[in-house]
Amino acid sequence: xxxxxxxxxxxxxxxxxxxxxxxxxxxxxxxxxxxxxxxxxxxxxxxxxxxxxxxxxxxxxxxxxxxxxxxxxxxxxxxxxxxxxxxxxxxxxxxxxxxxxxxxxxxxxxxxxxxxxxxxxxxxxxxxxxxxxxxxxxxxxxxxxxxxxxxxxxxxxxxxxxxxxxxxxxxxxxxxxxxxxxxxxxxxxxxxxxxxxxxxxxxxxxxxxxxx
Amino acid sequence: xxxxxxxxxxxxxxxxxxxxxxxxxxxxxxxxxxxxxxxxxxxxxxxxxxxxxxxxxxxxxxxxxxxxxxxxxxxxxxxxxxxxxxxxxxxxxxxxxxxxxxxxxxxxxxxxxxxxxxxxxxxxxxxxxxxxxxxxxxxxxxxxxxxxxxxxxxxxxxxxxxxxxxxxxxxxxxxxxxxxxxxxxxxxxxxxxxxxxxxxxxxxxxxxxxxxxxxxxxxxxxxxxxxxxxxxxxxxxxxxxxxxxxxxxxxxxxxxxxxxxxxxxxxxxxxxxxxxxxxxxxxxxxxxxxxxxxxxxxxxxxxxxxxxxxxxxxxxxxxxxxxxxxxxxxxxxxxxxxxxxxxxxxxxxxxxxxxxxxxxxxxxxxxxxxxxxxxxxxxxxxxxxxxxxxxxxxxxxxxxxxxxxxxxxxxxxxxxxxxxxxx
Numbered sequence: 001x002x003x004x005x006x007x008x009x010x011x012x013x014x015x016x017x018x019x020x021x022x023x024x025x026x027x028x029x030x031x032x033x034x035x036x037x038x039x040x041x042x043x044x045x046x047x048x049x050x051x052x053x054x055x056x057x058x059x060x061x062x063x064x065x066x067x068x069x070x071x072x073x074x075x076x077x078x079x080x081x082x083x084x085x086x087x088x089x090x091x092x093x094x095x096x097x098x099x100x101x102x103x104x105x106x107x108x109x110x111x112x113x114x115x116x117x118x119x120x121x122x123x124x125x126x127x128x129x130x131x132x133x134x135x136x137x138x139x140x141x142x143x144x145x146x147x148x149x150x151x152x153x154x155x156x157x158x159x160x161x162x163x164x165x166x167x168x169x170x171x172x173x174x175x176x177x178x179x180x181x182x183x184x185x186x187x188x189x190x191x192x193x194x195x196x197x198x199x200x201x202x203x204x205x206x207x208x209x210x211x212x
Numbered sequence: 213x214x215x216x217x218x219x220x221x222x223x224x225x226x227x228x229x230x231x232x233x234x235x236x237x238x239x240x241x242x243x244x245x246x247x248x249x250x251x252x253x254x255x256x257x258x259x260x261x262x263x264x265x266x267x268x269x270x271x272x273x274x275x276x277x278x279x280x281x282x283x284x285x286x287x288x289x290x291x292x293x294x295x296x297x298x299x300x301x302x303x304x305x306x307x308x309x310x311x312x313x314x315x316x317x318x319x320x321x322x323x324x325x326x327x328x329x330x331x332x333x334x335x336x337x338x339x340x341x342x343x344x345x346x347x348x349x350x351x352x353x354x355x356x357x358x359x360x361x362x363x364x365x366x367x368x369x370x371x372x373x374x375x376x377x378x379x380x381x382x383x384x385x386x387x388x389x390x391x392x393x394x395x396x397x398x399x400x401x402x403x404x405x406x407x408x409x410x411x412x413x414x415x416x417x418x419x420x421x422x423x424x425x426x427x428x429x430x431x432x433x434x435x436x437x438x439x440x441x442x443x444x445x446x447x448x449x450x451x452x453x454x455x456x457x458x459x460x461x462x463x464x465x466x467x468x469x470x471x472x473x474x475x476x477x478x479x480x481x482x483x484x485x486x487x488x489x490x491x492x493x494x495x496x497x498x499x500x501x502x503x504x505x506x507x508x509x510x511x512x513x514x515x516x517x518x519x520x521x522x523x524x525x526x527x528x529x530x531x532x533x534x535x536x537x538x539x540x541x542x543x544x545x546x547x548x549x550x551x552x553x554x555x556x557x558x559x560x561x562x563x564x565x566x567x568x569x570x571x572x573x574x575x576x577x578x579x580x581x582x583x584x585x586x587x588x589x590x591x592x593x594x595x596x597x598x599x600x601x602x603x604x605x606x607x608x609x610x611x612x613x614x615x616x617x618x619x620x621x622x623x624x625x626x627x628x629x630x631x632x633x634x635x
Contacts, residue, residue, distance in 0.1 A: 028442055161489065
């Protein structure tokens, strides 16, 4: 009698245990157990961690105001129509036009700009073709006077619906992108490549060697 | 032959008729002063970046602008708005001030005729909102029906079998009775007692039980601390499938620090706003079965606006920001060092190699186990690109000689040394 009574209870208990364990293992919305959490969890602050003592408990914070990154050079043109006009007119590429910078520029342009402006710079990126974002100008647009200074300025501050790319790229990268954009523009206009019209590369190389 | 010819003729005729009707109907559609089709194309390629038809964008909503201003004024404004403002036109100056002095690009290339076409397009009445039909749920029902039918058939077969067995047993019993064979009734010994008495069987089953238990225990202990498949619920439902898959946005666009730092970085919301300042609603495919409707996605975009403090109606930032508490998925233990830029930039490893088919993930999950064995496997198999690496040429040559191989793997370059990752 007693054994008979016990058996279903035993079965019930094992069933419940297995169900609980299985549901724990298969819930992929929660992280797994760890053997020794104090070896896994850092003592210091983890990137993007949440800790007391920070504003909003956010470890990720902006640098102290006024601090500047190493090698940073102030950008003197204002984010106004006048600033843009001035940059368009007088801002020039400060780094040398060479194969390395151009290929880097192409890579970066394809990451950051091609999604709207198209790999050819004709304003036909994937977002445009899929009608998510319309009205992207071609880099060779007749109504716009797109120059090196203008491209850099637009990347720095953005323009109307185009956002700023200053947070994703650094100064050198922006100039590299500018080079590639100018090449694309000349290609769209059917002109000789812009980079080929720049100073003789051999001449520049010797200057860079001196600098090194 | 004749018949065929005649048939061709008639189909040609009907085609002609169709073409005629089509041409005629478009000319009806075209409004008195402008071709809507041409206008739409021009609108989309020139105006749509800053203007929307029914909603304020960078510039004002454009539906029915043609009624608000005189044609001549519009021609002047569109061709050279700055010129008009400088000439002191009061309407132009007021408009410029209302929209925070943002300069509208001049379009000297557009003719009056082009502008007429665009205005014809913007004067179209607002289309009725489409009422969502639910074809997917219907399809689901179909699937369910099929399953139900199969189930019913199976149950029926089972029932038939049971009845057959019953009948067979009955007739057999009758046969026994007829033949005068009596059923012997043995004292019932429960099966488990027989089992317990048989020592060999007990031994074998005990060993089997231990082996199986050991197998499961091993499996259980080995998966502790591994979060493969971990897919937490994020505060904003961000779909990699839509962004990286359908729209083909490069991973590096948002995770821009993967190129240059240890972390691949959670993109700050200003990066989202590079596109979402403009894209305020979802217009792609819906997945009704999972509840991913336009309404659902629109609400997620609204959450983004709420977090960055973007007032979509007024098109300006309110300055009230609320940080988004993204849940981190990939976590390496503190005692391992891993650097993204080293893998992305130097080795040129595709993101998908470790993160799996991200472009298909509606909900992001951890694809790889991220165990040490997994790292090492890859280091053992991956050949390192040694081209154009002048500085290290000699070392690479010596190493090739030492290992007697043409191409060096990451492991042979020291990718298995403890101190490379643990320090």
